[in-house]
Amino acid sequence: MCTSLIAGEKATADGSFIVARSADSAAIKAQHFVHHPARQGQKGIYSTKAHGGVNDFTYPLPENSLAFTTIPFWKTQLHGAAGFNEAGLGLTGTESIFASEAALAVDPYVKETGITEDDIADVLLSRCRTAREGAMTLGAIIEEKGAGEGFGVAFVDQSEVWYLETGSGHQWLAQRTPADKYFASGNQGRFQDYDPESTDMMASKNLVEFAIEKGLYNPEKDGAFNFSKAYTRDDDRDRIYNDPRVWVMQKYFNPSLVQDPEAGRTFPVYLAPEKKVTVEDAKAMMRDHFEGTDHDPYSQGLRGDEPWRPISVFRTYEAHVLQVRPWLPKELGEVIYVAMGMADLSVFLPFYAGLSRSPESWTKGSDQGEADSAYWKFRRVQTLAMTDYPKLAPIVKKTWADFEADAKVRQEAMEAKVLELFEVDRAKALAELEAFNLGLIAEAERTAEKLLEKLFVIRTVDIEAVVPAKNRKNKD
Template structure:
C-alpha cells in the first residue's frame, strides 16, 4: 500500500473519530431508582444534524458463515469479527450512509444496547496503550456484534470486554447494556483496558463525555474489567497504591482538564440537580461528583425525556431562548446537532412485547416527539428506512429535522408552539398506551396472535399520529413566519391600498 493511500485511510479514520467524540449524554436508572420499578436508559446521540437515521429490523439468520466487516459497510475503520452461526433477531437505529452505529436496539431475547458515549482517556495512559484506530472495535460495530448473539446483558458486556482486550478499542467509549434483570455500563480506559459495573438497583448514573466509573473490586460479581487493569496502571506509573490509596478507574485512566469544566461537568451537574435538588456542589468540580446516587426524585420516562431536552432553560446559560448563542461556554444536553435521542424502558413484570419500549426522538430532543416503539412491533413503514444528508419530503427523519430547523429561525416565538403540541401529544399517547397494554394483557391469555396484531396496529397508528402532527406543525409555523416576514418588508404605499 502506498504512503499516500495509508495517509488517506488514517485521515478518514481520524475524521470519523473526531466527529463522534463530540457526542452524547447518558442517564441510567436501576429498578428501585425509578417510579415504576422499570430499568431505564436515556441517551442523546450528537454529532451532525445531516446524519439521517433509519429504523431497521435485522431478521434472525441460521447457519451463517463468514466475517462481519466494518469496511464493507464504509464504516469508521477495518474492524472484523466472525458472524454468529445463528444470529438473533434485533433492531437498530443506524446511520443512513453505513447502516452501522445502531444507537439503540433490543434483540429477541430481551437484551438492549445503547451505544456509545464518547469518552476520553488520559494522554499519559494512551501513550502506553493507544487506541487501535485501524482495526479496533468502535461505536459503528458494537450494536450489531452484541445484539446478534448476546443472551444476557452480562454476556454482552463480557463479550465486548473480550474484544477490547484481544482486538483493541478503536476509540474511547461508554456502552449501556440491559436485560430484564440487570443494567450494566462499560467504559474503555485505553486501547485494551476497560471496566464495567452493574448498576445498583437503587442508584442512577449520569455522564457526559467523561469516564466516570471509579470503584474496581476483582472479587465483586458486580464489577468486571480487563485482566491486568490495576497491574498495568501500577507498572506504567499511572497509579501508586501506597500514595493514592484505593484504585480509582476514572482518576487513573481518563482525562480531566479544563475542557471538562465547561463542556462536560455542567451536564452531569444539571442531571444530578434534577434528581437530587438538595445536592450542593460546584458546577466545575466534576471529578468529585459521585458517579452513583440514590435519587431524591424518582426517575421516570417523562423525567428522562425532560433530561434529554434540557438546555439550562431559565438561566443565563440557555443558548436558545435569549437569542441563538453558539459561543455559550456551557455545552447543553439538548443541541441542534443531536440526530437521535432515546429512552429505553424495561419492565420485567410484563411480557417482552410490551415490557420493552424505546421512546425515540429524531433530531434535536428539545424540539421533537418521543415516539414509543414496542419490542413487539413487527415492521416499520418504508419511509422509516430512507433519508440521507440531503433534505427530502418523504423520510421520517427529515420531517422532524425540517421542523426543528424552521423553529431555530425564531426560537423564542416558535419553540413554545412546538413544545406545547408535542407535550400534549405525549401525554395523550401515554394514556392510550396504558389502555392498550391492559387490553394486551387480557387478550394474550387466550389469543396471542390477536394481541400481537392489536399491539402492532396501535404502534403504527401512534407513529402515524406523531408524523401527521409534525407535518401540521410545519405548516402552522410556515404560516407564522410568512406573516412575520411580510410584516417586516410590506412596502405599502401611503394609502395601503396596493
C-alpha cells in the same frame, strides 16, 4: 458526543429499568429504524469496511444470529445507537469517552482495526442474550482486538443493567448499576472504585497492574485505585463541556445536593434519587438546555458562544429512552422511545419490542431533506423553529407535550387490552399491539407536517412585516 442516564429498578417509580441517551453528531445525519431478522447457519466475517464504516474492524459472524433492532446512520446502516434483540437484551452505545494523554501514550486506540461505535450494536445484539454477557463480550473484544476510540455502553435486560467504560486501547471497566441508584454521564470517564472480587464489577484482566506498570497509578502515592484518575482525561475542557451536564442531571434528581457545576471529578458516581425516576423524567433530561439560567443558549435568542454545552443540542440526530418492565411479556414490556433530531423540539415515540417491522418512512432519509423521511419530517420543524426560538419553540413544545400526554393515556389502555389478549391469543395480541404502534407513529408524522405548515405561515407573516415594500397608501 452524547449524554447518558441509567436508573436501576428500585430507583424508578414503577420498578422498571430505564436507560436514556442523547446521540449527538450532526443535524444532517439522518437516522433510520431497522429490524434485523434472525439468521441461521451463518458463516463468514462481519466487516465494518464492507459497509463503508470508519475503519477495518472485523469479527466472526454468529452462526445463529438473533433478531434485533437498531437506529443506524442512513449512509452505512451502522452506528446502530440503540436496540433490543429477541432474547430481551437492550443496548445503547456509545457515550464518547476520552482517555488521558498519558494512558494513550502507553496503550493507544487501535484506530485502524479496533471496535468502534459503528460496530457495537450489530456485533453484540446479534449474539448476546443478557446484559452481563453483553458487557463481558464487549470487554473481551476490546482486549483482543482493541478499541478504535473511547466509549461507554449500557446493557439492560429483565434482571439488571450494566455500563462499560473504556480506559485506553485495551483497558476497560464495567459495573452493574445498583438497583436503588442512578448513573449520569456526559462524555467523560465516570467510574472510580474497582473491586475485583465483586460480582457486580468486571474489567480487563490486568487493569490495575497495567496502570501500575505504566506509571498511571502509584498505590503508595495515590491511595485506592481510581479508574477515572488512572485512565481518563480530566482538564479544562471537561469543566465547561462535560461537568455541567452531569451536574444538572444530579441536581434534577437530588435537588438538595450542593455541588460546583465544574467539579465533575468529585461528583458521586451513583446516587439514590430523592424523587423516583420515570420515563418522563428521562425525556426531560434529554431535552434539558439549562432552561431558566444564564447558560440557556436558546431562549433569549441563539447564542453559539455559550460556554456550557447543554444536553439537548441542535446537532443531536436522535435521542432515546429504553424501558424494561420485567413483569410484562417482552414484546410489551420492552420499549424504545425515540425522538428524531433535537429532543427539545421533538416528540418521543414508542417502538415496542413486539413491533415486527419498521414504518416505511423510518427506513428513508439521507442528507437531502427528503419529504417522505420520518427523520426529516421532524427535523424540518426543528430547523424552522430555531429561526425564532423564543416565539416558535413554545408552539412546538406544547404540540408535542399534548401529543405525548394523549399517547400515554392511549398506551395504557392498549397495554391493558393486549395483556389480556396474551392470555388467550398471542397472535391476536401482537397484531393489536402492532396496529396501535404503527398508527401512533403515523399520527405523529401527520402532526409534524401540520406543525410545519403552521410555523411557515407564522414566519411568512413575520418576514413580510419586516420587509413590506409597500407604498405610502399600503397599496400595490
